[in-house]
Amino acid sequence: MSEKKRGFFGRLFGGKDEGPTEEMREALPEVADMSVETSQEDAVDILVEAAPAESGAEDMIEAAEPTPSGEEQQPDQEPETPAEAENPAIEPEPVELADVPASPEPAPLAPAMAAKTEEPKLSWFQKLKKGLSRSSSALTEGITSIFTKRKLDATMLEELEDILIQADLGVDTAMAITERLSEGRYNKEISPEEVRAILSEEVEKVLAPVALPLDLDKGKKPHVVLMVGVNGTGKTTTIGKLSQKLAAEGKKVMLAAGDTFRAAAVEQLKIWGARTGAEVIARNTGADAAGLAFDAMKEAMAKDVDVLLIDTAGRLQNKAELMDELEKVIRVIKKHDPEAPHTVLLTLDATTGQNALNQAEIFGKVAGVTGLVMTKLDGTARGGILVAIAAKHGLPVHFIGVGEGVDDLEPFSAKEFASAIAGLA
Numbered sequence: 001m002s003e004k005k006r007g008f009f010g011r012l013f014g015g016k017d018e019g020p021t022e023e024m025r026e027a028l029p030e031v032a033d034m035s036v037e038t039s040q041e042d043a044v045d046i047l048v049e050a051a052p053a054e055s056g057a058e059d060m061i062e063a064a065e066p067t068p069s070g071e072e073q074q075p076d077q078e079p080e081t082p083a084e085a086e087n088p089a090i091e092p093e094p095v096e097l098a099d100v101p102a103s104p105e106p107a108p109l110a111p112a113m114a115a116k117t118e119e120p121k122l123s124w125f126q127k128l129k130k131g132l133s134r135s136s137s138a139l140t141e142g143i144t145s146i147f148t149k150r151k152l153d154a155t156m157l158e159e160l161e162d163i164l165i166q167a168d169l170g171v172d173t174a175m176a177i178t179e180r181l182s183e184g185r186y187n188k189e190i191s192p193e194e195v196r197a198i199l200s201e202e203v204e205k206v207l208a209p210v211a212l213p214l215d216l217d218k219g220k221k222p223h224v225v226l227m228v229g230v231n232g233t234g235k236t237t238t239i240g241k242l243s244q245k246l247a248a249e250g251k252k253v254m255l256a257a258g259d260t261f262r263a264a265a266v267e268q269l270k271i272w273g274a275r276t277g278a279e280v281i282a283r284n285t286g287a288d289a290a291g292l293a294f295d296a297m298k299e300a301m302a303k304d305v306d307v308l309l310i311d312t313a314g315r316l317q318n319k320a321e322l323m324d325e326l327e328k329v330i331r332v333i334k335k336h337d338p339e340a341p342h343t344v345l346l347t348l349d350a351t352t353g354q355n356a357l358n359q360a361e362i363f364g365k366v367a368g369v370t371g372l373v374m375t376k377l378d379g380t381a382r383g384g385i386l387v388a389i390a391a392k393h394g395l396p397v398h399f400i401g402v403g404e405g406v407d408d409l410e411p412f413s414a415k416e417f418a419s420a421i422a423g424l425a
Contacts, residue, residue, distance in 0.1 A: 160195070265313075
């Protein structure tokens with residue numbers, strides 16, 4: 001039936017010209033007495049008066065009104081669909097008002113899609129094991145290649161010692177492990193799993209005395225923490241992460257952007273300050289670092305800050321003029337508090353390997369390093385360097401980092417580190 005021959009109710013409700021149906025009468029009681037002969041103008045008036053504004057009846061009526069004969073389709077009208085263009089006789093399927101939902105709910109995600117949106121959160125040990133996977137894989141593969149269906153002899157012990165030294169565990173630790181293995185095991189088969197278990201135990205023995213938490217509750221207010229280290233070891237990022245951890249503990253923190261040589265470091269610290277609610281003391285690029293430290297101490301004392309974290313420019317340990325500047329910063333800090341800085345943290349990049357041993361020694365002499373933060377353990381197969389540093393210098397290891405996230409810097413645990421680097425579950 002064409003649009004021209006259909007009556008008002010046919011166009012309005014999608015049905016034929018047989019007058020109001022029972023469903024129509026229930027939906028709009030005001031048209032119960034209307035007939036097909038009722039004029040369109042009267043029907044429109046009745047429906048508009050009867051229906052509330054929000055019901056949408058006026059829109060339905062307007063849509064149902066025919067286009068005057070001979071009038072072209074207006075530009076804002078939707079064009080005919082391909083199916084309608086090809087076969088104008090096709091009529092739309094009748095739609096009953098009761099079947100149209102008021103506010104359709106979005107379809108739920110399929111189980112497979114939902115699983116992809118929620119990745120399981122790793123525990124700290126899982127992150128550590130993943131971060132140390134390069135170091136542990138190198139050790140595990142080397143151990144497996146040696147201890148496979150062979151009886152223990154001097155040659156095997158020498159090969160193992162070489163593998164341990166190459167992993168930067170240090171000569172002393174490597175010798176301790178091979179001596180432990182040789183006890184009562186000569187001319188006997190030993191499995192790679194047993195070797196890795198002994199490796200884990202010996203590493204833990206070396207690290208346990210230095211695995212100490214960072215104690216900032218020593219009755220000093222503000223407790224001044226000076227961060228030192230060479231370029232690229234992650235000093236500024238570590239300060240930001242520490243600031244967030246301290247803020248979560250309810251401490252009032254202030255940050256001092258002492259790396260005045262690098263504009264990016266100042267901006268980075270400002271971002272961390274905004275994120276953690278810590279005030280940031282900063283100056284223009286190239287400003288005197290010692291003068292900034294002096295001002296930061298003054299501000300922190302005046303504002304009753306709990307912890308003042310002072311960043312410093314990265315400097316190579318063999319550059320005498322830069323090390324002299326670091327000594328000047330420390331002298332200025334002591335003018336406010338002779339016991340400050342109360343904590344001097346040295347950040348070490350695990351990827352530097354044996355060079356980290358020299359950094360620990362020289363910064364210890366110049367700045368009086370009190371503890372270590374080992375970063376970038378996830379980017380190297382030389383994670384064993386931490387064991388060598390602990391064995392040689394005995395400096396407390398407060399934190400280790402295995403990523404860029406805030407949760408990727410955690411207090412150091414000797415047992416967890418030893419298990420992870422040995423590839424144990």
